[in-house]
Amino acid sequence: MRNTTTTITKTVKLAAELRPSILRLSRHLRREAIRGGSSSLDAQLLGTLREEPGLGVSELAEMEQMSRPAMSAHVKRLMTLGYVQREIAKGDVDRRRIGLTVTRTGTQYLRNVNERRADWLADRLAELGSEDRTALDRAAKSLRLILESSAEPV
Template sequence: MPSQNLERSQQVSEQLRSAFKLLIREMRRDSEPSATGLPLMQTMLLVSVAEHPGIGVAELARMQQVRTPTMSAQVKALVDAGLVARGAPDPIDRRRSSLALTAAGNQRLRELHARRMDWLAQRIARLTPAQIDALEAAIEPLTLIARA
């Protein structure tokens, strides 16, 4: 019985990976600069700054696994666009300044979130009631897998 469970888990894993890959590809397509006005990296940075107000460029670079100069250029573009503001330099490390979303950055993030939720809700609405029930039932185990 345990080997059957492992075999089934492996099959479900492959199917789940394929489904997520397709879903993520479609979500990214919806997040292209032509659709959002921002490159994907800058969209992700808006989310990161919103979730971690006061974060610095070096911390963002580590979080996104990119080099600090690359992150500096992305942050500069967001600052120039009026979506992110730099705080005063850190009194201990003058090279570091905190980052926060501006009102325009918060508004853009709300618009992006609403757009993505609408995109997903429209696709879910195409499912049958039984499929929606199955999807709803899958949320808890998927969350457990993600947090494990």
């Protein structure tokens, strides 16, 4: 029992120590999307649509845990910017179903955001020593496992 209590205590302490750094890192990476003239949510939505083209507004709203009217407003804005277009789903029996796809302009915007984010992070990583970069490489694998094993909070 003592060993389990110690492990739980250490795990909670590690979580409390990691959380502020992860949040600040996330904030810095979101700012790189904003520098491109759009919101980080725009980049997030474009990334989702790039991975799953043909999603409808309702499906996208559900995935992102947003209301349909709010998602509809975001999609309209992305369409106005020329980043997203509506398309009849290919091979779909219901020809009335309209899905969303990322345009070339949207793909280029997303590529630029991702490059800015990667450049910003690479600059910071270059300032670290070899041991710290190796530790972060191991941590990145562990963080991926955490993300893959957990469902999104409701």
